[in-house]
Amino acid sequence: MFDVDLHAHTRFFHWAAGRPTAYDPVGARALAAMSRQRGLDGVALTNHDYYRALSAGGDTPVFLPGVEVSTTRGHALVVGPDPPTATNPRAMTPAQVVSMAHDRGCAAIIPHPYRRGTVLDAEADFDAVEINGKHPSSADRVRRLADDLDLPIVAGSDAHFPFEAGRAYTRIDADELTPEAVVEAIRDGRVEPKVNPVPGHRLLQRAYHYVHLAKRRTSRESLLPGGW
Template identity: 60%
Template sequence: MLRLDLHTHTRFFHWNEGSPTWFDPLGARLLGRVARHRNLDGMALTNHDYYRPYEPGSSLVTLPGIEVSTTRGHVLVVGPDPPTDTAPDKHTPAAVADAAHDHGCAAILAHPYRNSTVAESDAALDAVEVNGKHPQRRAKVERLAVELDLPLVGGSDAHYPIEAGRAFTVVDANERTPEAVVESIRDGRVEPRVDNRLSDRLLRKLYARVHRAKGHADRSD
């Protein structure tokens, strides 16, 4: 079994979105330190619309990944060969999922109830995410996963290193490789977990206010 955070970012918030920054290598190492502290086995680095092979730590499983800004919301592409760069708001969810599969990757619906209508598309997705910023929506996400007949995974959506691991995925994989993780996701041998530390609870309340103010979330959540 592997404990993996499938949704992390190597910089603070959306600074210089869509392009690498000088901070990324340091951000990856800081994420790795927090991941080890939270007893994770590894993580996927899923920056917005670009992938670069940063190293969070030699003892961790590092999954290549990218968070693609599709025409209808965000899709995580995780696996051995994700695209290195994507144009924001140019690709449909279906096109992104198909490209992910062509490259041996899994396509995951990220934060389905935050500024997203990906679930209403015809994309051949592999999983639905329980997002670490909004775990209070888990019941809604679980119902959506049943409706779409897809497994659930967990990801922190960390933009600050301290957030790594607040949500993660237990993966029943035979090997510590991206290929084995993708196979487990597709087979449904995954389970989302959410950490409930005081710092995580406080950050969730903050994010809920921020996203409501931006109009990215329902006020009923």
């Protein structure tokens, strides 16, 4: 049995286009240090639209390959042995992302289903749905959704800052902590979501709310004539 955060990032907010940055190794070490403190066995690195293999600086936690893909209808998590190293934001439909994930031996997960996006309305054969650490209050809705879709439930912190690691994670019933074993456990439903909000969670939620409002405003302005 392993405790794994299936949704984490090595950089602060994703203002720039999804691509590796010089900060990633630093963010990975900080994420690993906090994850060790929280008792996690593994963490999936799911940066936006790119995957880069990084060192945890020790035997634990085990870093699992992953990517958070920006589809035409919102985000989708791809976790497993061979995620794409780069994806073109908003170029693939959810169904195409799921197909790509399965071709690469990965699991495809619906993250934060009740945040922005319409991934839920897409006809795509996802492997699981996520309880997101940023939105633990939606856990009951996610459970009802999982029942409707007949899908297992996983959980991930969606950490952008290291101290957020482990605020939600997945207990995985597997004999070994490898990408292949994790994918198999997700597909078999041998997973259990756990939520453990970090101190100051409500204040952090409010901060995220304003950050996402600013991002949406910036995105709209960039579409105007003369915008960037």
